[in-house]
Amino acid sequence: MPEPLTEATGRLPAEAPADTAAREAVLRAAGLPVVDLAAVIAEQRDPLLFATVSGAHLYGFPSRDSDVDLRGTHLLPVAELVGLHEPAETRSLMWDRDGVEMDLVTHDLRKFARLLLRRNGYVLEQLLSPLIVHTTPVHDELTALAPGLLTAHHAHHYRGFATTQWRLFEKTGELKPLLYTLRVLLTGILLMDSGELQPHLPTLVGELTAPAYVPELIAAKEAAEHGPAAEVVDTARLRADVEALHARLDAAQEATSLPDAPAGRDALHDLIVRARTVRGGERRPAPGPEQEVRHPVPVRPLRKR
Numbered sequence: 001m002p003e004p005l006t007e008a009t010g011r012l013p014a015e016a017p018a019d020t021a022a023r024e025a026v027l028r029a030a031g032l033p034v035v036d037l038a039a040v041i042a043e044q045r046d047p048l049l050f051a052t053v054s055g056a057h058l059y060g061f062p063s064r065d066s067d068v069d070l071r072g073t074h075l076l077p078v079a080e081l082v083g084l085h086e087p088a089e090t091r092s093l094m095w096d097r098d099g100v101e102m103d104l105v106t107h108d109l110r111k112f113a114r115l116l117l118r119r120n121g122y123v124l125e126q127l128l129s130p131l132i133v134h135t136t137p138v139h140d141e142l143t144a145l146a147p148g149l150l151t152a153h154h155a156h157h158y159r160g161f162a163t164t165q166w167r168l169f170e171k172t173g174e175l176k177p178l179l180y181t182l183r184v185l186l187t188g189i190l191l192m193d194s195g196e197l198q199p200h201l202p203t204l205v206g207e208l209t210a211p212a213y214v215p216e217l218i219a220a221k222e223a224a225e226h227g228p229a230a231e232v233v234d235t236a237r238l239r240a241d242v243e244a245l246h247a248r249l250d251a252a253q254e255a256t257s258l259p260d261a262p263a264g265r266d267a268l269h270d271l272i273v274r275a276r277t278v279r280g281g282e283r284r285p286a287p288g289p290e291q292e293v294r295h296p297v298p299v300r301p302l303r304k305r
Helices: 020-029 037-042 055-059 109-117 121-128 137-149 154-172 175-194 201-207 214-223 235-255 265-279
Strands: 048-054 068-074 090-097 100-108 132-134
Touching: 048 055, 048 100, 048 121, 048 137, 055 068, 055 175, 068 109, 068 132, 068 137, 100 109, 109 121, 109 137, 109 265, 121 137, 121 154, 121 175, 137 265, 154 175, 154 235, 175 201, 175 214, 175 235, 201 214
Parallel strands: 068 100
Antiparallel strands: 048 068, 048 132, 090 100
């Protein structure tokens, strides 16, 4: 295990050795294409503290042509934070690599922490994604703080997300927004019931009472990203089931033992300060041809049913 991040070390600890075979097996099991993600990480201007796969691969219903959604956090240099210019705290890249559409969105560590404190389930899912492409001790510390950031008000995030996706489904009739609707409602219900954050729809179906046709919807989307849901289930039944899930989420929030406010603000502040001062905020040089780019990926596997 790498040493902890401390001011005494005077540097950001080196990453642990990678278990490449295990990493690739987990990514392939999630439906990800075989692509060189290590090179993507190495090309970034500032140090990446973590990068994980989000989107349909994380949620358990990728299509054959789904793109790869990479999400994570980078560390801006101190010089970009102490002057007059406002830094760009979020970076977004889109590209095609080996015929696979990919995008990488990262936030500076301070912005990412603020999003966590705003009870944003989306960034928590990115942080806790088992599909890890790149990690550091800062990622480990953020993950350890995650349980204290969960609140009863995360139900609002999942309720709002479901409403938006359902409206999109009503306009298009497509499988993708319908599966997003069902996924986020079930995620919210399980979170309120147990305090567990689980974005993987097939796992959710195994743990909660869910509409029986969900596996058929997943299979249909695998074949056609924008296929119609009406070939699997009629809209009237869907509407009734979605309304029932909303009612379950409301009841689960009312009964949850999760707190009203996150508890990790001071710990996040301390982590940001240590990460910034230990590293000194220096810009990372681009790797030369003789430099080895290490790409460690500890794996937290999805549970299978």
